[in-house]
Amino acid sequence: MFTRSIVAGAVATLAIAGAVSVAASPPSEEVATGVTVTAAGVEDDGVDCPVTLPGSLTSDSRLPDPFTKINGSRLTAKSEWRCRRAEIKRLAERYVYGEKPPKPSSVTGTVSSGNITVNVSQGGRSASFSAGVQLPSGSGPFPAVVVIGGFGADTATIRAAGAAVISYDPLAVGREGTPRNNKQGAFYTLYGSASSTGLLAAWAWGVSRIIDVIEQSGGSVLRADATGVTGCSRYGKGAFAAGAFDQRIALTMPIESGSAGAPIFRGLPGESGSQPLSSAYGEQPWLGDAFGSFTSNPATLPVDTHEVVGMIAPRGLFIMENPHVDWLGARSGSVAALGGAEVYKALGAGGNISYWSDVQDGTHCASRSEWRTPLQQSIQRFLLGTGSAPAVFRISSRKAGNLAEWRTWQTPTLSDGPTDPPPADPPPADPPPADGCTATASVNQWTGGFVATVRVTAGAAAVNGWTVTATLPSGATIVNSWEATRSAGTGTVAFTNVGHNGAIAAGQSVEFGFQGTGTGTGMTPGCAAG
Template sequence: MTTNSGRSTLRATVVGLAVAALASAGAVSTVARTTSAEAAAPVNVLAAAVEDEGADCPLPSGTPASNSRLPDPFRKSNGTRITSKADWRCLRAETKEYAERTIYGQKPAKPATVTGTVSNSNITVNVSDQGRSAGFSASVQLPTTGSAPYPAVFVVGGFGADTATIRAAGAAVINYDPLAVGREGTPRNNKQGAFYSIYGASNSTGILMAWAWGVSRLIDVIEQSGGSILRADATGVTGCSRYGKGAFAVGVFDQRIALTMPIESGTAGVPALRSVAQEGGAQPLSSAYGEQPWLGDAFSSYTGNPNGLPVDMHQMVGMVAPRGLFIMENPHVDWLGATSGSVAALGGAEVYKALGAGDNITYWSDVADGTHCASRSEWRTPLQQNIQKFLLKTGNTAGTFRISSRKAGNLSQWRDWQTPTLTDGPTPTTPPTTRPPTTPPTGTPTTPPAGGSCTASMSPGTVWGDRYNTAVTVSGASGWSVVVAVTSPQQITTTWSGSASLSGNGTVLTMRSNGSGNTFGFTTMMNGNSSARPQIRSCTAG
């Protein structure tokens, strides 16, 4: 394998060579072209440091009207469209919430306790939450080149992209058994696996989201391991067929995944649901819902009415942006709905373009071998290039679209919206104002006492399900340290806009200024206690 280290090569040259190669191959395809805005975008986009960057954002208000076309991925729930790239964070959070409500079911926040081990051959996970515990593991195959710590690719069900190529490129392979976390072949009122051992056998969340939750917990353990063997900031995921559906869900709902690579995922995976309902030979929505409890229970209301969905899969594609996404599809098997897959990919690519990350998405259905989940030579080079770019950070090859003429979707038939030109406004350093919580913890203070020579005041944020947000504003000092405490069994699980450290099993947060502003926030899991309130213990300047 030759590693692409030519970072100084002009992007235009790279794209020009790609176009020439496609032309010589005689493929019927759409080639992603780099615009001037995209050319200025950074390559080697890093994954997020947290599972969900928008955990502090307000929940969407209302339900969008029924729409026979793909919903506008740039429109907020209040009807306005975003105008800056900084707006995307909370619009993504709205999209995520709608997807959980109607398609997948809720993905719980990080559990109260996640522990485990990482070795050269295995990862173990032990989870405790809401008074229940479960465990599972995944095997590890180290790469055949490079040195530790290694980037790694989760292979869902042991069935995904060419693992020999992944390991030869310098990434470890983590073989993840999703059935240990969410078992197939179970009725919806008696789901089984580690996820349902904790959250209940009748939980309405589908097993695709349970599988995604399982990978997130594996990443938690890798983060805690100290990074001597595997890198938590350079993970990818792949899977084929039903496991392609799962791999897609993993990448959509955990922003720490740097590279998502679903293969032939079919209905409930990448293909646009509205389009699938009209694509001859594709697996019907009712069939995908009934075959296995892949989708959340709430999706039963939409199997005959996809137009009523507030979101569609092109927005799930967009939720991966600006991280790496390599979608592989098979146009030879009608059941897989590759036409609808190309529709969703083209629609989601508009989000990538608006964010200046058009080079970070690749779609490839132009393949000769029609065998389901075959290891294809056409995908080997782009697989290597995506690993180099997003996991090893040594490549800068532009993404491309190669759509087979057998299953070529037409995005213009499915949208009545245009892609906006988003401004490069500064990313907000404070969370947006949240609407009043529906059931705030009783007596949450708005003006806790001052400490030292600075003052810290709290404002309650959104409350949903089993968790709530809190924003803290510091005045009187540009450099500060604030200590906040919650009452056990409540636990602080997510923080933003500061340098955080947690102690007391998540009950005590020390947040220090990192120069990004004087407001920070955190998410608290209630863990059955909805009446306790957070308290500010001290505010120290300097």
């Protein structure tokens, strides 16, 4: 059907010349080493990695280097990617999506040939939701693809390839049409309607809870080790986030995800006709509340979506885009795929990522014949463990991005062994007080505005409720806050915990934040428990 070539060469050609309709397959040694099917057995294998967020942010119009750690050192071994991924995950949560909490204290449910029920409890709060199941022909247990939102996915091909379809209504978990300070759905029942976490992370959390229930079900109907996720348009945004934040997902397939999905944030303001970041942030609370500070200056973001693509590596990824609808930002999407493919290549899994925007039909979320074969190949390889991955880049000439314009970094050759001497541990934090609580603030300042992140730490005894008091610099005004209730917008402001983050175990911390105009530097917050 198309000429096959090594992915490294294909990516380089596309990046330099904006070439189109290029197919790529991994080097033969990648196939031989069996890296093509790789899903982790846990939701987050980097949970033990220490991550210290940067104290301040700097503006850079080029894409951040996915291979440079927060401390400035560069990766030298593949084994370092686990904790580098943990850094990218934390940056993405803090500045883009909001936090995706881990598995709640209680997750129960049932799996049948027609339905999945999910019951969750955390901190005295409970919620439930369900999803439909359609099995393929044959005998189970079956792999399954979670279809978010119910449209745009080629469910007939998914089932014909041998996978079940799980029909997941994300609006039961995170409802659209709600204000940011009063979000609704199962996720916000547990974590509070004022949670700063956006809908995309909430929807991804719902996919993870479905996988929890499948894992607990005994595997008579569905396989817990072979789950994919897909969705189109806003639900493509959700599929992209779900695959990035849960390493148990073996195959991620976002379709026409647009702004707040795969396309790089830095590219969208300059891509004619694409949905502006302010629109994507304001249309629905898809993105985390903190992202509001970056809608007009994405160059200040310490992370971009090519690194979110990298979070999925080395697992299966098939990105499908539509170059005929300018609003979808497919040029910026191709740059994200090309940049993320560099991570796949460095990990020796270049054949595990595919991208296809070279389609004839311009209808949004149509079921396209061009995608049918690579979709089937992806399911068979990453969920059934048979055949070969499509390993193809087909970029439309209508929306061809050029990675060379967006990066100053080069892809390292990573060794297979352990890294050379590990970087020094971060300096120890100041010891907590004997009792009560302390508060520290970090400020991201730009011309005319700032975002402050405040960390509240309990002392030697647990804290049940807290109030942080800070005096704003003259002329500063708070325009938005999250994870705390504030008493005022100027002058001396008292921030009080919201319902779900008032209880802090001894020595542990929680964070809240606020956005303001003017200057935020120089604040010295104080904390009182109770």
